[in-house]
Amino acid sequence: MTAIGTRYNDLIMQLTPAELLVSDVIGRLIEFWGFKRNMGRVWSVLYLSTDPLSADDLRDSLKISSGAVSMTLTELGRWGVVRKVWIQGERRDFFSAETQLWKMVSRVFSERERTEIVSAIDALQEALQLLDKAKDNERTKLQRERVRQLLDLARLGLKLIDALLATGKLDIEPLARLRLGLGDR
Amino acid sequence: MTAIGTRYNDLIMQLTPAELLVSDVIGRLIEFWGFKRNMGRVWSVLYLSTDPLSADDLRDSLKISSGAVSMTLTELGRWGVVRKVWIQGERRDFFSAETQLWKMVSRVFSERERTEIVSAIDALQEALQLLDKAKDNERTKLQRERVRQLLDLARLGLKLIDALLATGKLDIEPLARLRLGLGDR
DNA sequence: CGAATCTTTCAAATATTATTGAAAGATTCG
């Protein structure tokens, strides 16, 4: 006999159709977002579980190797989206998912996307300096203008990210508070 | 003798340090954004060129195969960020880059990111329906709530994208008009 | 302590994605 959608000792865990669907969707979305699909799938299963799960539960339910489970959990832990949970009387480790979605998303934005764009801005500024030193012909002039446009876009992206992140700095339910608008000028 | 940073007939084109730097940065950024690095590099070289360039120019300056150039240009064409240019008296095709950055970025947002999130929303709604039909125990209740949270986030993402896209619908320089704020409620 | 159980690591195997270059297909020119 098998346990469907929940864990019982010594029984092989199976996912319900809903769990299967969600872990699949989130896996795909997370892959689209530049992470590994399994990260999304493992997190999803934990996120939908009433109780913390063991590495074996995850291996069985997602049908991936124990090595993959271990590596995926480590990576998820580094992003702070999965934590190890102590269960008394249990020898093995159990894991549960972070459930504050905004916390998770904003961390990626601040640690990954933001970093990426800042480094692009730096490099574009460097390029602009090269162009300032270059012979002052038509081509150089055009290139200065074009690189400036790129810089403007990159800086706008940075602003956007920072505005997004700022919404979460203060209050409890940042998702509800976000507002996007058009300036007058 | 070689032409540096510009094209002359029958001369092998070389990139200037600034061009090299920019095509590298943009290549990386575009790869981070889920496209192929060469797409970013090819577009960059065109974007910084005073005149349209031929496939050979791109092959030589970026040191990639002619096949890669052709495929990359086709793909860039599909995204509307590079266009074929007719040059009189020239037998081969020439290409130039779209320079309206917002136009390019918003197209990707509307055709790729938006689609992706809409399909995720659909699937999550489907999952919610499965859960509505499921036995009404604690686990099911928890999962309904969790999936609802995911849906809220996905819908917020969609709103954000749409707000972003709306800034560009009307006016000329959407980049300057974008404004992000916090709601009172 | 030593056996049992669990976790992590990592080299090898797979799978996926990107790139090349030559052949086939177009187009232009004389």
Added chain:
DNA sequence: CGAATCTTTCAATAATATTTGAAAGATTCG
């Protein structure tokens, strides 16, 4: 038309990324 030139396609190759599973390393229990 037919040669010359240019472009595209695509099978083969190379480069990356992911996954496995067994061995090594920890930890817990009696």
